[in-house]
Amino acid sequence: MMSTPSNRSRWHQKFRVAFTGLVEAVRMHNSFHVHGVMAILVIAAAITLNVQPWQWCVLILSIGGVLTAELFNTAIEELVRVLHPDADPRIGRVLDIAAAAVLVASVTAAIVGLVIGYTLC
Numbered sequence: 755m756m757s758t759p760s761n762r763s764r765w766h767q768k769f770r771v772a773f774t775g776l777v778e779a780v781r782m783h784n785s786f787h788v789h790g791v792m793a794i795l796v797i798a799a800a801i802t803l804n805v806q807p808w809q810w811c812v813l814i815l816s817i818g819g820v821l822t823a824e825l826f827n828t829a830i831e832e833l834v835r836v837l838h839p840d841a842d843p844r845i846g847r848v849l850d851i852a853a854a855a856v857l858v859a860s861v862t863a864a865i866v867g868l869v870i871g872y873t874l875c
């Protein structure tokens with residue numbers, strides 16, 4: 755299919771709103787700073803240990819998984835703040851489950867990093 759100027763501007767708009775969302779999430783939530791520092795440390799270790807291309811892929815997928823989980827968690831938190839700012843145990847459960855998704859992604863990523871690090875030492 756031909757890429758028309760209107761298609762291109764629609765895609766440009768999609769990238770623009772997604773990038774704006776990313777910047778907003780990082781600006782408003784400190785958790786991203788922690789994940790960012792961890793990601794930089796992992797990338798620095800991977801460069802120092804001269805990891806294989808497939809190991810790079812696994813590490814990048816793990817980092818992406820954590821950041822994606824944190825973005826969904828942040829989106830749910832922001833939605834709750836707008837739609838239901840009052841305390842409610844049912845809302846609390848939803849937020850706890852979203853936080854659990856970040857925990858699972860982070861622990862999995864840490865195990866992946868440890869396994870790759872162990873095989874290289």
Ligand SMILES: Nc1ncnc2c1ncn2[C@@H]1O[C@H](COP(=O)(O)OP(=O)(O)OP(=O)(O)O)[C@@H](O)[C@H]1O
Pocket residue numbers: 783784785828831834838839840841842843844845846847849850853
């Ligand atoms: N409206 C609410 N009703 C019930 N419990 C809530 C509500 N808002 C927050 N909580 C409880 O507080 C916990 C922390 O929620 P909060 O949205 O403050 O995340 P946070 O600690 O600020 O996370 P982050 O650092 O990612 O912003 C939730 O997991 C939930 O248990």
